[in-house]
Amino acid sequence: MQHSVVVVDDHVLIAEALTGMINKFKRYTVLYEADNGKSLVERFKQPVNIPDIVLVDINMPEMNGFETAQWLTQNHPGIRILALSMQDEEETIIKMIRCGAKGYLLKNVHPGELEKALDALMDRGYYYPDWIAHKVLLSLSSEKETPAAPKITLNDREKDFLRYAATELTYKEIAEKMFCSPRTVESYRDSLFEKFGLKTRVGLVMYALRNGLIELN
Known part of the structure; x- marks a missing residue:
């Protein structure tokens, strides 16, 4: 079965290269390209233009990747959103996840991993590579094969920190x-890392979202 993809990127050469690459994948075909979120919204007025997956850049004029992901999540929650960017900062990744992205890749990704990501989005509903949150993904992939983990108790300050950690705010x-002081915030972070068996802020937020410890606004 063929699945439809739309590429949203203001760099024409990159968009065309992605289209050519994806059209070689057995399960996928690109419906069209859009140069920003505003153009995508206009195309969506015609039901025939609504795809299974939207591949979206972050830095775009008029309507950037964050705004595009939010609009898609609010108006077409069934669409899988895959962010493809040159940015690998934790705050950026977390913000895209909060905006509704179900996957995140860097633009230097190998074609094989891009196809793997598209497959995962369609088959599992999400795709985050090992470099984002290795331990979290291992936990999610074996979720049905292992007994449920014991309930972890968080105090109010840890819960507050988790909610703030799921934003683009810096630790300061x-x-x-x-x-409180930055050192105190780091102690909350380290405590949660230990409780959940994680090592990164992205992994912490993904775990919290997956297990209902925090909610998207």
């Missing part, structure tokens, strides 16, 4: 919001 800005 989180400390200001929580009216």
Whole structure:
């Protein structure tokens, strides 16, 4: 069965290269390209233009990747959103996840991994490569094969930190919001890393979202 894809990127050469690459994959075909989120919204006025997957860049004029992902999540929640960007900062990745992206890749990705990501989005509903949150993905992939983990108790300050961690705020800005020192914020982070068996902020947020410890706004 063929699945439809739309490429949203303001760099024409990159968009065309992605289209040519995806059209070689057995299960996928590109419906069209859009140069920003605003153009995508216009195309969506025609039901025939609504795909299974939207591949979206982050830095775009008029309507960027964050805004595009939010609009898609609110108006077409069944569409799988795959972010493809040159940005690998934790805050950017977390923000895209909060906006509704179910996968995240860097633009230097190998064609084989891109196809793998598209397959995972269609088959499992999400795709995050090992470099984002290795331990979290191992936990999710074996979720049905292992007994449920014991319930972990969080105090109110840890819950507050988790909610702020799922934003684009830096640790220093989180400390200001929580009216404490950056060192105290780091202690909350380290405590949660230990409780969940994680090592990265992205992994922490993904785990919290997956297990209902925090909710998307």
